[in-house]
Amino acid sequence: MIGRTNAVSKPGVELSLVVSVTSGAAVTATKGSKTVNGTAAGGSCVLSLPEAGTWSVKATLNGQTSDTKSVSVVDSYAVALTFFSATITVNVDSGASVTLKKGGTTIATKTSNGTAVFTVTETGAYTVTATKNGQTTSGSVNVVSSTTSYSLTLSFVSSTLNNNEWSVIKSVSDAGQGANYWSIGDRKAVTLNGTVGKLSLSNVTTYAFIIGFNHNASVEGANRIHFQLAKTALSGGTDVCFCDNQYGPDSGWSSPGAGYFVMNASNTNSGGWKSSQMRTNICGTSLSSYSGTIIAVIPAALRAVLKSVTKYTDNTANGGGSTASYVTATTDYFFLLSEFEVFGSISYGNTNEKNKQAQYAYYSAGNSKIKYKHNGTSTAALWWLRSPGASASSSFVVVYTDGTVNYYIAHYSLGFAPGFCV
Template sequence: MPEKTYGTVITSSGAALIAACILNGTKLPITDAAVGDGGGAYYQPTVDQTELKNKKWEGEIASATISTTTANMIDVKIIVPADVGGFIVREAAIYSEDGTMIAVCNTPDTEKVAIDEGVSGKLTLLMHLIVADTSVLQFVINPSLDTVSEEDLAAAIDAHNEDPEAHPDIIERIDAITHTIRTVPTQSGSLTYTGSPQSPTWNGYNPDTLTLGGVTQGTDAGTYEATFTPKEGYTWDGEDTSPKTVSWTIGRATVAAVPTQSGSLTYDGTAKSPSWSDYSNAALTLGGVTSGTNAGAYTATFTPTANYQWFDGSTSAKDATWNIGRATVSTLPSQSGSLTYTGSVQSPTWSNYNSAVLTLGGDTSGVNAGNYSATFTPTANYQWSGGGTGPQSVTWTIGKAAGSLSLNPQSLTLNNGTPSGTITAVRAGDGAVSAQSSAPGIASVSVSGNTVTVTGLAYGTATITVSVAAGTNYTAPASKQCSVTVNLFNDTLESNSWASIKAASDADDGANVWSVGDTKAVTINGTVQGFSFSNLTVQAFITGFNHNASREGNHKIHFQLGKISNKLVALCDNNYNNTGSSAGFRMNQSNTNAGGWKDSYMRKTVLGNSGTPTSPPANSLLAALPSDLRAVMKPITKYTDNVGNNTGNVESNVTATTDYLVLYAEFEVFGSRSGANSYEQNYQVQYPYYQAGNSKVAYKHNALDTAVWWWLRSPYYNGNNDFRAVTASGGGTDGNANNSGGVAPGFAA
């Protein structure tokens, strides 16, 4: 296996740069150093190498000194900081300022150093660089890295080079080089016009070999010609010694941007000129349109003067747009004062309107009352706030004249002979006539044009309010009233609406027209505590007029549900005559009469007295009644034993409840008591229907051949389980509270 060798190799690229510096008498700056791990293995550097195998760190050179032991050797010190770690150093290199690798070396095994993370201390290594002429190498070092300064290095190199014995081989090479100048100097870098005199620097110029002449200084931008003449003992390549002319230039200064308008101008009727940002008259010549009066865009021009050019290198004129802005109209015109309909053409007057500023258009006059839309458009030198210039609409108005209304007649009486009449509305203009009855169940109204027709429906009084809406040109006048008296009832109860029946009741006139026992059909629809009724028609029959009025209230006609085919019926569910706790027609869902009628499941839930006719509880009998009946149902104040629970005959147990659907009490049906609290009868009256001796036997509503027992609301006074009931044969009895029995409730209209 070949022996490993170590050392520094000057690369081909580095050797070429060093040779050029020796021939031209210039310096070669050495600026950077780097180390690497060699790609993980030993290798032998070559002259063709341009980069390290695997660079791990790059930085500045700590120092460069002339070797005291070896001629023409520079010792280059490289210091790797302590915070760089984690690799083996196997290679190092130095670079010129243009990034060319000048020399590369490898390190022997004995110089391998592991720089691990966390290890304190820096790594120092030397490259030994031998060159023919050390004076051409100019090292850029960082003094903070080492104690050797650049001045000390330069002194050491100078002392070394003054020693003729220090580098005999380079003297032999210099003696062997002819005094031939192969390169004509050229301008180094560039110059740009500043307004002050400037001279160029030169590439390849050595004052020891060449004499500089011609034009060597200039101020203005342009091209100048310098001359270079070989000094005695030197010739151009080809042994020519005549001066050579070299052009050098001062470039135009660059104008970075085309000037722009500074600030803003606003039209005021006078001539205006803009001011400019980024404008110097020494650099640019201003031309084009430079002043104006009207709002709008104008175009000025800017041309670079002789020593300037644009950012893109051009020198021709560039356009710059500047503006005079429109003046702002801050307030939109509005109608001044008011107009009222007269039948003639009218036009508004305007606040904040100037015809020089705004052009008026759109609707500018009108006859009829109403809203009109005029338009205002800014003239050429004006704009709206926000910048718009389009037309803006402004509403102006001709108001309506005051309307008027009178009625003929102002009162009206209807009866069977004249069940309808008319009212004429006399109005100004064309406003629509409307009419409303205060009691549509008593008198209805219809309107055709300005004629109001009133039709009597039931006994009572009504106020017909006639109104006229605002018309095209008149406001709505105050409404007028016509009082109407209606004396109409049908002798057949069934032929009257529930609203009419209520009207007779309100007027306490029902007993003058109808009799106890008269009937009116009621259609029941809906599910009541698990039992569904579908279009069941039951006849409600009158049981009394103003019954027990001192306690239960005046102006009431009392009814009971009801009859089918002239038979008294009770509503029965599918659990009839069975005890239980499920939903059904039970007094309570447990076998108790505690709380009496007031707290019973029958009163609150089955019948629905926990709500009202206008807001009945779901799944209650009240909810299953037709809406026209519920609309006229009146509350009844009923007295009952509301304690129960085997408390006996106690007068204080008898208290009032307010009900809409109610079961009758034992005394109200039989006119006597046997099982109810004996004090109930002090607050109750037997209904005239039963006082007249009518049958108390009720039949099943959906099986008219089957007699059934039906509930009364009185709790049994001497027990805690039962409520009173009517037997299938029409007598009195007790029934367990949780038994499902027949229901024949009463109500008042």
């Protein structure tokens, strides 16, 4: 801001330039080869200029340079200079040591009391690192304006999977570091609310468990932690699959129709996994339209970090045998596991599925394949796999009650044990 004073330039009388600036700042005015210096006191500095004309004015304080003003002096003038100042607020655990750096140079280090607040004096990319109890977490802030307040939330990663928010689990997954913190089989609580298919769930807490880190990444996508539902407890407990009130593998049983945990409402596997009602109506294929699917009943925090995964399956089937071209890709958020992903071999599905699949580490490690009804944990249940039977037009592969592989008619309602990725 520049404003003219009432002083008048007279022969032999120097012109005054009043600079409003932080006390202690060194003020410099230059015009060509002429330089006038002064030091601000009481919030201003008065410079006596030897001649009229256009003067360039700036100030420095503690290694920082203010903005520069150009003043055309014909009488005495006043000008205000400002130093760049922006605030970065770091939200992080109390007691953490927080360091702010720019270009590898440490700006400041503070101890958090829930937040650590830094003032920066120039634009640019800043890195924030927090350490506590041997753990380190970091993030970055790009400062572009002194009129903006910047904030950054940092979270430490717990080696106990269940102690981490889903957002933290995602950040570790994004960095491809999951296996450095957790192990295959580790569990995370998931509370389910709502209706999936015909099954209503109200505040049902179950536990997702890790079945693979960066599983089959070259095909399915990198930086993903693969989970499956579900176990009944954080440790020990029972492996379960979800069963609706029409669960029934008996040979004389009839189809309950769409919406139940059937692969298809009719006795067919035509269209394979891709076209199955289990995929479209129960697992869901969209993060924007998912009413009635498993995506609708998971917590919002988990829904927000779901990652799509590319799965290959026989998507033609209809008794076509092991035809290589039938094995194609789908993009899924929740999915059923395939025969090869569970067993590491193929007995009933299209044998070409294995060319695009890998057995999950959880199952290759020898963990039990037997699952029990979620609403009757003393009863072992058959649970669906997404692989269509290759030699028949009516079946999909299942895991039998004794943990062996088998196949069942597509319109039976069996156990639902989906996977997902974060």
